[in-house]
Amino acid sequence: MFGSTKKxxxxxxRRTGPSELTELQVWITSPDxxxxxxxxxxxxxxxxxxxxxxxxxxxxxxxxGALHGLETFSQLLYEDEYGAKSVNATTxxxxxxxxxxxxxxxxxxxxxxxxxxxxxxxxxxxxxFNVFHWHIVDDQSFPYLxxxxxxxxxxxxxxxxxxxxxxxxxxMVIEFARLRGIRVIPEFDTPGHTQSWGKGxxxxxxxxxxxxxPSGTFGPINPILNTTYDFMNQFFKEISTVxxxxxxxxxxxxxxxxxxxxxxxxxxxxxxxRFQTRLQLLDIVTTTNKGYMIWQEVFDNGVKLKPDTLIxxxxxxxxxxxxxxxxxxxxxxxxxxxxxxxxxxxxxxQDWHGYYKADPQDFKGTEEQKKLVIGGEACLWxxxxxxxNLTPRLWPRASAVAERLWSAKDVxxxxxxxxxLSMHRCRMVERxxxxxxxxxxxxxxxxxxx
Amino acid sequence: MFGSTKKxxxxxxRRTGPSELTELQVWITSPDxxxxxxxxxxxxxxxxxxxxxxxxxxxxxxxxGALHGLETFSQLLYEDEYGAKSVNATTxxxxxxxxxxxxxxxxxxxxxxxxxxxxxxxxxxxxxFNVFHWHIVDDQSFPYLxxxxxxxxxxxxxxxxxxxxxxxxxxMVIEFARLRGIRVIPEFDTPGHTQSWGKGxxxxxxxxxxxxxPSGTFGPINPILNTTYDFMNQFFKEISTVxxxxxxxxxxxxxxxxxxxxxxxxxxxxxxxRFQTRLQLLDIVTTTNKGYMIWQEVFDNGVKLKPDTLIxxxxxxxxxxxxxxxxxxxxxxxxxxxxxxxxxxxxxxQDWHGYYKADPQDFKGTEEQKKLVIGGEACLWxxxxxxxNLTPRLWPRASAVAERLWSAKDVxxxxxxxxxLSMHRCRMVERxxxxxxxxxxxxxxxxxxx
Numbered sequence: 001m002f003g004s005t006k007k008x009x010x011x012x013x014r015r016t017g018p019s020e021l022t023e024l025q026v027w028i029t030s031p032d033x034x035x036x037x038x039x040x041x042x043x044x045x046x047x048x049x050x051x052x053x054x055x056x057x058x059x060x061x062x063x064x065g066a067l068h069g070l071e072t073f074s075q076l077l078y079e080d081e082y083g084a085k086s087v088n089a090t091t092x093x094x095x096x097x098x099x100x101x102x103x104x105x106x107x108x109x110x111x112x113x114x115x116x117x118x119x120x121x122x123x124x125x126x127x128x129f130n131v132f133h134w135h136i137v138d139d140q141s142f143p144y145l146x147x148x149x150x151x152x153x154x155x156x157x158x159x160x161x162x163x164x165x166x167x168x169x170x171x172m173v174i175e176f177a178r179l180r181g182i183r184v185i186p187e188f189d190t191p192g193h194t195q196s197w198g199k200g201x202x203x204x205x206x207x208x209x210x211x212x213x214p215s216g217t218f219g220p221i222n223p224i225l226n227t228t229y230d231f232m233n234q235f236f237k238e239i240s241t242v243x244x245x246x247x248x249x250x251x252x253x254x255x256x257x258x259x260x261x262x263x264x265x266x267x268x269x270x271x272x273x274r275f276q277t278r279l280q281l282l283d284i285v286t287t288t289n290k291g292y293m294i295w296q297e298v299f300d301n302g303v304k305l306k307p308d309t310l311i312x313x314x315x316x317x318x319x320x321x322x323x324x325x326x327x328x329x330x331x332x333x334x335x336x337x338x339x340x341x342x343x344x345x346x347x348x349x350q351d352w353h354g355y356y357k358a359d360p361q362d363f364k365g366t367e368e369q370k371k372l373v374i375g376g377e378a379c380l381w382x383x384x385x386x387x388x389n390l391t392p393r394l395w396p397r398a399s400a401v402a403e404r405l406w407s408a409k410d411v412x413x414x415x416x417x418x419x420x421l422s423m424h425r426c427r428m429v430e431r432x433x434x435x436x437x438x439x440x441x442x443x444x445x446x447x448x449x450x
Numbered sequence: 451m452f453g454s455t456k457k458x459x460x461x462x463x464r465r466t467g468p469s470e471l472t473e474l475q476v477w478i479t480s481p482d483x484x485x486x487x488x489x490x491x492x493x494x495x496x497x498x499x500x501x502x503x504x505x506x507x508x509x510x511x512x513x514x515g516a517l518h519g520l521e522t523f524s525q526l527l528y529e530d531e532y533g534a535k536s537v538n539a540t541t542x543x544x545x546x547x548x549x550x551x552x553x554x555x556x557x558x559x560x561x562x563x564x565x566x567x568x569x570x571x572x573x574x575x576x577x578x579f580n581v582f583h584w585h586i587v588d589d590q591s592f593p594y595l596x597x598x599x600x601x602x603x604x605x606x607x608x609x610x611x612x613x614x615x616x617x618x619x620x621x622m623v624i625e626f627a628r629l630r631g632i633r634v635i636p637e638f639d640t641p642g643h644t645q646s647w648g649k650g651x652x653x654x655x656x657x658x659x660x661x662x663x664p665s666g667t668f669g670p671i672n673p674i675l676n677t678t679y680d681f682m683n684q685f686f687k688e689i690s691t692v693x694x695x696x697x698x699x700x701x702x703x704x705x706x707x708x709x710x711x712x713x714x715x716x717x718x719x720x721x722x723x724r725f726q727t728r729l730q731l732l733d734i735v736t737t738t739n740k741g742y743m744i745w746q747e748v749f750d751n752g753v754k755l756k757p758d759t760l761i762x763x764x765x766x767x768x769x770x771x772x773x774x775x776x777x778x779x780x781x782x783x784x785x786x787x788x789x790x791x792x793x794x795x796x797x798x799x800q801d802w803h804g805y806y807k808a809d810p811q812d813f814k815g816t817e818e819q820k821k822l823v824i825g826g827e828a829c830l831w832x833x834x835x836x837x838x839n840l841t842p843r844l845w846p847r848a849s850a851v852a853e854r855l856w857s858a859k860d861v862x863x864x865x866x867x868x869x870x871l872s873m874h875r876c877r878m879v880e881r882x883x884x885x886x887x888x889x890x891x892x893x894x895x896x897x898x899x900x
Contacts, residue, residue, distance in 0.1 A: 109890040119900040140890045158892035348795045349834070384799070387897040388884035392839035434838035434900065440559040440590045442608035447837040449899055450569040450884065 006089035008053065010077065021087060023055035024073060030061040038244050039064055039130060039181050041374065046095035049073060051087055064181045068094070068128055075427065079444075098360070100336055100375030101405040102131030102185070103398060105390070106382030108138030108196070111163040116387045118176050123395055123433050125180035127402035127424075132177055133249060133377055135187045136165070139195035144170075144188075148238045149231075151200035170242060185293065186243045188236070189251025191221035203227055206266060208259035219259025224269040240288035247310065253295035296324060299333065307332060310374070314338045322363035329369035336360075337376040341401050343394060344381040350438060352400040356417055359409065375405055395435035396425040456539035458503065460527065471537060473505035474523060480511040488694050489514055489580060489631050491824065496545035499523060501537055514631045518544070518578055525877065529894075548810070550786055550825030551855040552581030552635070553848060555840070556832030558588030558646070561613040566837045568626050573845055573883050575630035577852035577874075582627055583699060583827055585637045586615070589645035594620075594638075598688045599681075605650035620692060635743065636693045638686070639701025641671035653677055656716060658709035669709025674719040690738035697760065703745035746774060749783065757782060760824070764788045772813035779819035786810075787826040791851050793844060794831040800888060802850040806867055809859065825855055845885035846875040 009020040028035075034043070047060035047069035058073065060066040072094065076087045103124055105112060121132060136144050142156030145164045154160045165173075174184045198205035198218050203225060205218035222228050239248060260266045293310040311328045313321055313335055321339040328335045340358035355378070361370045378401040380394050399421055403411070411417075418438065426443035428435040434447050459470040478485075484493070497510035497519035508523065510516040522544065526537050553574055555562060571582060586594050592606030595614045604610045615623075624634045648655035648668050653675060655668035672678050689698060710716045743760040755761075761778045763771055763785055771789035778785045790808035805828070811820045828851040830844050849871055853861070861867075868888065876893035878885035884897050 110887055111892055111896060113896055113898070115898070116900050141892070159894070162894070163892055163896075345798045346796050348797070383890050384887060386887050386892075387900065388879060389839070389842035389886040391900050392842070429838060436839040437560055437834060437836050440833050442561055442591070442613055442836075444609070444612070446561060446563055446613075448563070448565070450566050450837065450841050 006052075007086050008051070008089060010085040010087060019053065021051070021053065021056060024058060025055055026058045026060075026066055026070070028061070028063060028066060029059050032062075034062045034064065038178055039183050040246055041099050041183075043099075043130075043181070045099075045130070045181070046093075047072075049090075049092040049094070051076065051091070052089045056087075064130075065095075067125070067181045071126060071128065075424075096128070096130075096406045097408060098373070098375030098405045100131055100377075101129050101402065102133045102336075102375070102377035103129050103394070104133040104135055104187075104338070104377050104379040104381075106135040106138065106380065106385070107143055107165070108135065109140050109382030110386035111141065111143055111158055112382075112390065113387050114165070114169050114172065116390055117173055119433065120391060120394065121173070121177050121180060121182055123391070123428060123435075124182055126428060126431070126433075127395075127399050128406050129398070129402055130181055131183045131185055131375075131377065132173075133185050133187060133379075134173075135189070135249075135381075137188060137196060138193045142196040142200065146235065146238060148234055149201065152197060153200070155200035156196035156198075167242065174244065183245045183247075184243060185245050185247050185249055186239060187249035187251055187293075188239060189249075189253065189295075190232075191223065192253065192255040193251060194221055197221070201231060204231060206259050206263055209262040209264065212264075215262075217259075219263075220255055222266075223260075224265055237288055240290050247291045247293055249293040249312070250298075251295055252298040253314070255297065293336070296328070299328060299331075300324075305333070309333055311335045312338060312377070314342075314379070318358075325360070325363040325373065326365045326369065329363075329365055329372040332372070334372045334374050336374060338379050341376060341378040342381070343378050343397050343401075344383070344385060346393065352397050352421070352438065353414060355397060356400040356404060356414065357412070358404065360405075361409070376401065378402075392434045392436040395428055395433060396421050396438065397436075399424055399435075456502075457536050458501070458539060460535040460537060469503065471501070471503065471506060474508060475505055476508045476510075476516055476520070478511070478513060478516060479509050482512075484512045484514065488628055489633050490696055491549050491633075493549075493580075493631075495549075495580070495631070496543075497522075499540070499542040499544070501526065501541070502539045506537075514580075515545075517575070517631045521576060521578065525874075546578070546580075546856045547858060548823070548825035548855045550581055550827075551579050551852065552583045552786075552825070552827035553579050553844070554583040554585055554637075554788070554827050554829040554831075556585040556588065556830065556835070557593055557615070558585065558591050559832030560836035561591065561593055561608055562832075562840065563837050564615070564619050564622065566840055567623055569883065570841060570844065571623070571627050571630060571632055573841070573878060573885075574632055576878060576881070576883075577845075577849050578856050579848075579852055580631055581633045581635055581825075581827065582623075583635050583637060583829075584623075585639070585699075585831075587638060587646060588643045592646040592650065596685065596688060598684055599651065601650035602647060603650070606646035606648075617692070624694065633695045633697075634693060635695050635697050635699055636689060637699035637701055637743075638689060639699075639703065639745075640682075641673065642703065642705040643701060644671055647671075651681060654681060656709050656713055659712040659714065662714075665712075667709075669713075670705055672716075673710075674715055687738055690740050697741045697743055699743040699762070700748075701745060702748035703764070705747070743786070746778070749778060749781075750774075755783070759783055761785045762788060762827070764792075764829070768808075775810070775813040775823065776815045776819065779813075779815055779822040782822070784822045784824050786824060788829050791826060791828040792831070793828050793847050793851075794833070794835060796843065802847050802871070802888065803864060805847060806850040806854060806864065807862075808854065810855075811859070826851065828852075842884045842886040845878055845883060846871050846888065847886075849874055849885075 043064045044062045045064045045068055047065035049069050049072060050057045058069040060069055077085050079085050141158045142152050143164045145153045145166050153164045157164045177184050204221055206220055206222040207214040208217045208219045291308055293312055296311055296313045299311045311333045313324050325335055337360040341355055360373045360376050378398045422438055425435045429443050429447050430445050493514045494512045495514045495518055497515035499519050499522060500507045508519040510519055527535050529535050591608045592602050593614045595603045595616050603614045607614045627634050654671055656670055656672040657664045658667045658669050741758055743762055746761055746763050749761045761783045763774050775785055787810040791805055810823045810826050828848045872888055875885045879893050879897050880895050
């Protein structure tokens with residue numbers, strides 16, 4: 001990565017010595033910088049950085065590459081023990097291996113205050129992640145304040161005023177992310193994982209039966225009522241307006257079919273319209289001009305999907321997810337890997353080794369198939385995570401995933417990675433992010449919080 | 451625990467209603483409050499609390515019980531959604547089951563800033579822990595700034611100025627702890643775990659041999675040089691002055707004998723003075739009028755020990771540590787359990803269940819033997835822990851241990867414990883401590899940091 005080791009001082013004043021760097025020029029080299037746009041899966045994120053006298057030059061076709069280059073430049077600086085900053089002369093030509101490099105955070109199992117979300121977007125930018133997959137609602141709570149259906153959060157949030165994301169909050173998150181080259185893809189997971197939706201939306205969920213009588217509990221969204229489709233239509237119309245990204249994640253995982261099967265009305269309907277439900281929902285989103293992402297079960301269950309659907313692989317052991325990647329791509333779908341990167345699953349020791357070794361293109365398939373792998377996401381599900389422990393649990397473990405998704409396939413030396421990650425985690429700590437240690441060690445400036 | 455459910459309001463002004471509590475009287479009922487003393491293993495920590503009109507009364511023989519009672523009173527208060535505080539009328543008679551209820555923190559694998567140590571002492575008080583076992587130095591670093599041997603930290607700390615505990619720091623920790631009824635027991639682990647000592651103290655460590663030549667590496671403290679004993683004598687004389695507690699922890703765990711065996715001078719000495727080393731060291735401490743704690747290996751190795759030695763059990767599975775507790779107590783020694791409470795060993799899910807179920811007196815032995823169990827310690831070893839993640843990793847997992855060590859033996863219902871712990875963790879969060887969640891849930895006031 002480093003072309004030369006000539007050391008340059010960094011000047012803070014106008015009186016500079018002969019080997020002091022005084023300027024970093026940033027050039028956007030294409031006619032449209034995309035400064036006012038949202039990032040997308042096709043955004044050009046490449047940049048070239050030349051650090052030398054008389055000045056350093058950062059060239060990028062678009063603002064997205066310039067942002068990454070500025071981050072890289074900041075990471076090239078180092079400090080002696082008296083605080084004098086230096087940078088080595090170097091030239092860098094850099095671009096990501098995968099276009100989709102995401103972090104999933106879950107604000108339903110625990111509410112995540114906006115401050116935590118913003119701090120982690122900031123940290124994502126330090127790690128060149130470019131997708132915030134916002135698993136915003138789930139069974140446990142519905143913190144999204146919908147303008148169209150305010151009852152959803154009024155009844156379904158942990159608290160209707162203190163534990164919700166207002167339209168202004170959501171807007172702030174999206175803009176904060178955009179300014180860092182990060183897309184915000186919301187997930188409104190249906191038809192399962194919707195218990196909290198049922199509190200504010202009458203008749204949305206399926207009444208489960210015990211024998212011939214309703215048991216009083218509710219299952220997935222009720223697929224046989226017109227009111228369901230009216231609701232979904234309006235709701236997803238709002239979502240597609242509020243969230244500017246071209247994609248929305250529709251979930252579709254872990255649907256418990258036992259409740260549907262227990263309900264005699266659903267049984268009858270199912271015999272007539274096998275899997276039409278899912279199709280209707282996907283059509284709703286299609287009419288809003290969004291592309292959609294779904295968890296792998298929708299594909300596994302044989303639902304007919306639009307050819308541009310993005311299949312999100314999350315299940316099984318290594319052999320199983322590699323087979324899944326092969327199957328999905330041989331069916332011609334684009335795909336995204338998360339299975340090896342469930343960062344909520346903690347264990348004792350340096351589990352980042354496993355994250356680092358996983359490669360989304362390691363499966364049996366043609367070059368054509370490999371090209372359908374657009375990236376991956378590190379997932380931090382929220383059952384055991386909230387503002388108190390999210391940030392140190394995520395970083396620097398997610399940084400190992402970040403390098404896997406950005407760097408070339410052959411960057412795999414684990415000892416080199418350890419050294420880079422150790423330095424990088426101290427860099428995050430110095431910037432006020434409580435990134436946890438990889439092993440016994442110290443940072444020149446330790447974390448100042450508790 | 452609660453005698454009645456009459457609800458009393460809490461008044462903030464002098465104009466009070468008929469059912470408002472305006473006063474909490476605190477009575478120290480014995481002639482000597484011990485307000486100016488240090489707590490000890492024999493301190494009386496009992497208290498009685500009566501909450502009723504016209505005022506609440508807290509009675510305790512000593513200040514230590516009064517501190518616990520004040521903490522309990524604060525935990526009895528609850529708030530309605532408008533912020534009005536109430537407390538139920540009640541009478542409580544409370545005292546600890548075990549006299550030694552400790553937390554081990556390790557400031558060698560990672561340096562722990564004073565701020566973190568103080569915040570965790572504060573949290574220990576919220577959980578009625580009364581011993582801070584400060585594993586202050588180890589192989590990795592020597593942050594203790596010794597007045598007698600300043601070279602130890604000058605050479606052995608991660609950084610000689612930013613990563614050390616000055617005499618003033620140590621004094622502050624001890625006084626902060628004392629004011630909360632917490633003892634500070636320092637551990638200076640020898641003869642193993644001393645690599646960092648060797649950097650600042652010439653000839654202290656044993657030169658290891660490879661064949662007939664020194665290999666360039668060093669092993670445990672060198673037991674055959676008089677200079678070793680001179681050093682140890684002076685060093686522990688300082689320690690016994692700096693740390694007022696009646697006990698010091700001498701370590702003695704995981705001694706690697708291969709280096710000693712490789713060294714021909716040591717071999718010769720060992721044949722003549724089997725295990726005298728350890729005895730001499732223990733004698734040094736005895737001459738300073740301190741009692742000592744040691745890890746179980748010193749007992750396991752058959753070293754002759756003073757009868758008042760406190761044996762710290764940390765090894766093995768459940769069957770093994772229960773056998774060890776039986777052996778130690780049948781030999782007449784007092785003992786302390788840590789094996790089931792290695793909180794550094796994280797795993798996915800609610801691992802506090804295991805901590806809660808462990809009981810230090812569950813082993814085969816007489817009543818006499820059971821009485822020799824003076825308590826336990828939750829250990830948070832520092833390989834993967836520093837200021838960034840220590841506090842949420844420790845709390846509320848350590849709170850489960852706290853209840854086991856304080857409450858009566860028959861308080862074992864795991865669902866009740868879950869409810870208490872959940873409330874208690876929100877209480878800690880509200881007080882600014884990032885105690886992590888037990889499971890999907892929310893706190894009325896979430897943590898405000900990141």
